[in-house]
Amino acid sequence: MKIALDVMGGDKAPVEILAGAYEALRVGAIGADDLLLVGDRERIEAEIATQGQKPVFEVQHAPENIGMDEHPAQALRRKRNSSIVVAAKLMREAKVGGMVSAGNTGAAVAAATLLIGLLKGVRRPGIAVTFHTAGGPCTLIDCGANIHCQPDDLYTYGEMASKYMTGLHGIQRPRIGLLNIGEEDAKGSPLVQDTRKLFGESALNFIGNVEGQDVFSGRCDVIVCEGFVGNVVLKVSEGLGQYIAELFASQVKDHAHQNGGAIWKEVARAILGRLDYAEYGGAPLLGVNGAVIICHGRSDRRAIANALRTSKRFMDADVNQHIVEGLAGGPVLPEPPAATTGDAVPGGVHP
Amino acid sequence: MKIALDVMGGDKAPVEILAGAYEALRVGAIGADDLLLVGDRERIEAEIATQGQKPVFEVQHAPENIGMDEHPAQALRRKRNSSIVVAAKLMREAKVGGMVSAGNTGAAVAAATLLIGLLKGVRRPGIAVTFHTAGGPCTLIDCGANIHCQPDDLYTYGEMASKYMTGLHGIQRPRIGLLNIGEEDAKGSPLVQDTRKLFGESALNFIGNVEGQDVFSGRCDVIVCEGFVGNVVLKVSEGLGQYIAELFASQVKDHAHQNGGAIWKEVARAILGRLDYAEYGGAPLLGVNGAVIICHGRSDRRAIANALRTSKRFMDADVNQHIVEGLAGGPVLPEPPAATTGDAVPGGVHP
Numbered sequence: 001m002k003i004a005l006d007v008m009g010g011d012k013a014p015v016e017i018l019a020g021a022y023e024a025l026r027v028g029a030i031g032a033d034d035l036l037l038v039g040d041r042e043r044i045e046a047e048i049a050t051q052g053q054k055p056v057f058e059v060q061h062a063p064e065n066i067g068m069d070e071h072p073a074q075a076l077r078r079k080r081n082s083s084i085v086v087a088a089k090l091m092r093e094a095k096v097g098g099m100v101s102a103g104n105t106g107a108a109v110a111a112a113t114l115l116i117g118l119l120k121g122v123r124r125p126g127i128a129v130t131f132h133t134a135g136g137p138c139t140l141i142d143c144g145a146n147i148h149c150q151p152d153d154l155y156t157y158g159e160m161a162s163k164y165m166t167g168l169h170g171i172q173r174p175r176i177g178l179l180n181i182g183e184e185d186a187k188g189s190p191l192v193q194d195t196r197k198l199f200g201e202s203a204l205n206f207i208g209n210v211e212g213q214d215v216f217s218g219r220c221d222v223i224v225c226e227g228f229v230g231n232v233v234l235k236v237s238e239g240l241g242q243y244i245a246e247l248f249a250s251q252v253k254d255h256a257h258q259n260g261g262a263i264w265k266e267v268a269r270a271i272l273g274r275l276d277y278a279e280y281g282g283a284p285l286l287g288v289n290g291a292v293i294i295c296h297g298r299s300d301r302r303a304i305a306n307a308l309r310t311s312k313r314f315m316d317a318d319v320n321q322h323i324v325e326g327l328a329g330g331p332v333l334p335e336p337p338a339a340t341t342g343d344a345v346p347g348g349v350h351p
Numbered sequence: 352m353k354i355a356l357d358v359m360g361g362d363k364a365p366v367e368i369l370a371g372a373y374e375a376l377r378v379g380a381i382g383a384d385d386l387l388l389v390g391d392r393e394r395i396e397a398e399i400a401t402q403g404q405k406p407v408f409e410v411q412h413a414p415e416n417i418g419m420d421e422h423p424a425q426a427l428r429r430k431r432n433s434s435i436v437v438a439a440k441l442m443r444e445a446k447v448g449g450m451v452s453a454g455n456t457g458a459a460v461a462a463a464t465l466l467i468g469l470l471k472g473v474r475r476p477g478i479a480v481t482f483h484t485a486g487g488p489c490t491l492i493d494c495g496a497n498i499h500c501q502p503d504d505l506y507t508y509g510e511m512a513s514k515y516m517t518g519l520h521g522i523q524r525p526r527i528g529l530l531n532i533g534e535e536d537a538k539g540s541p542l543v544q545d546t547r548k549l550f551g552e553s554a555l556n557f558i559g560n561v562e563g564q565d566v567f568s569g570r571c572d573v574i575v576c577e578g579f580v581g582n583v584v585l586k587v588s589e590g591l592g593q594y595i596a597e598l599f600a601s602q603v604k605d606h607a608h609q610n611g612g613a614i615w616k617e618v619a620r621a622i623l624g625r626l627d628y629a630e631y632g633g634a635p636l637l638g639v640n641g642a643v644i645i646c647h648g649r650s651d652r653r654a655i656a657n658a659l660r661t662s663k664r665f666m667d668a669d670v671n672q673h674i675v676e677g678l679a680g681g682p683v684l685p686e687p688p689a690a691t692t693g694d695a696v697p698g699g700v701h702p
Binding site for chain 2: 069133134144147148179181184188189211212213214215216217225227228229231232233234235236237238239240241242243244246
């Protein structure tokens, strides 16, 4: 199954989006037959020529574009030939299995819910963002797909992110924490307390309530929260990372002449690279009947290439199949597929 | 009016708490007559002798201690001779005007609400934490005093933090942002949307919805949110700061021999000092009829000294009087007092 790449979405579209497609091909994250470019055909062909590349990918014409600030549901209705709507319809018709977009996140979520359809047992999809921590990757779900949640929605998030961490990161029985303002059982809102009971009665590897610092502590592999809180956590982390990067840059400027700039730059890269969520391959919208990967609006070619890799690995690992089985109380996941234990993904041609 | 210092509360009590009192005296943040030490008299006197200090501060005996994990309301009832309860009662009787505690936060909030009493017009107190940003201090309220809020509680938070920023940081007409998951008016939960309307109709300097990254962007002086979200933001920031500090330490270790350790340490201090909330003088519990400053449980002497400074400046600037006037639709704050324009606080003896 191919991956539909929304060439028109994002602050740096179409230049960096297309460059990302060729970057993914170059590093073997995808094969040429894995990708379907969705967007304005003329602009795509012109930009490919400008970049000095060969037109190796299939193109699906979609002349309209949904702006970053447009109202999601309205835009879906009005712009039926937009890249997001066209890609979502291809997915509904099972003509593609994956979709990568750096466009309007709300529109991507709405398209997934209204046009593609959700997995059996899922009422609300959730955006899962993976943070680097001292103890390995930690996935926070939901980072803003929905702000009206019931306890069983939060439970579903935990089940879905758990299967995602097994499928893509090879983590068996991921440790799931519930984001709260204290670890004691009695802490938190009714939503959190009722969700804790659901997790406690489940077969999932639930470690109990966790606090904000645990996003980076390495104590758990999955942290569940409702979308308002998750979105704030994501953006606070981005804002603090950006602030630290600026502090660091000014310090490097002040001191580099004393110590040789090369080492400073190496250190800055080592530290700030850990905070650069673009490196981590986009955020899956879990619960949708497909491998939908949402990218930051400011994504560059590297971020797009990584998101394409994530979408392909998501399909190869049958994450959605495992989610449906998990939600149905089905069998426990078998050993993870070999491709998920490292970053190397088999390239080559996939039908 | 004196400040009651809870000598028994905190991970490093009583050693660092008492050391903080003497540090505050040494740097002129307070005078000897400004302080009342509340705790076990024998332990206090022994520790002062151990530290080689003179017993210059008045002591109020309070032999019991509320542990960091005790249930707040139960502990208040059971431990009537605990340092927090004794300090709160002294404040209710107007025998002290300020209170600093690094003990059980929930107990301090409960004591403030149940024993001290709230300001006229305030239904719920809020914890206000000030973050350093590229554009100056930014105060986030509420960081976890309450998780059950109505729109008018959030509005009150904005009014209170605004007066606090004027009184302590000399910021006229502080810019107030409402924490949301998008800037558009239609975004967010009903709580946030209804609160936005209240701010929009007020005379406060409301700049509209802001997002998580704005805690560090310098766009606003005050950010308002409900306590669950604020607590998570505070702890995520602490966790990320800690993680970056560890990354930095390992890089410094790897590279210091190549570049001379002194400069590295200087840079680390310059960057990480900005993330060290201990430097910022504790978090006022706004809305209480007194200058109650809550400190992190792991506070050291420097944090305690800064919190004592904050408590004194809070009283000197008549912040609570301005809050009450603001909530009553009273007069706009006059020019800020001279003491609030910098970090230098007049020391000396205050009755």
